Amino acid sequence: MSDEVDMATIQLNGEKMNFLLGKKDFKTGSRGYHAQGKMMSGGKNYQVNILVVEIGSKPKEEKKK
Numbered sequence: 058m059s060d061e062v063d064m065a066t067i068q069l070n071g072e073k074m075n076f077l078l079g080k081k082d083f084k085t086g087s088r089g090y091h092a093q094g095k096m097m098s099g100g101k102n103y104q105v106n107i108l109v110v111e112i113g114s115k116p117k118e119e120k121k122k
Contacts, residue, residue: 063090065107069098076107088114 063078078090089110096103 065092065109067096067105067107069096069103072096072098074105076105078107078109083110086115087111 063080065076065078067074067076074094074096076092076094078092080088081091082088087110089108091109092105092107094105096105
């Protein structure tokens with residue numbers, strides 16, 4: 058098991074904040090990561106949503122004859 062943590066850093070108006078990414082299997086069949094949270098920047102509060110989707114991870118549909 059790896060000790061590495063999947064993380065994304067958001068920089069907004071010069072202020073940085075780290076968000077932990079959790080593995081996610083999307084309803085579409087694609088795989089990736091997701092994170093959400095709030096951060097303060099420039100005296101304002103922001104909601105942050107991060108979506109990381111692996112390109113080509115969605116299963117191919119079988120063609121009907």
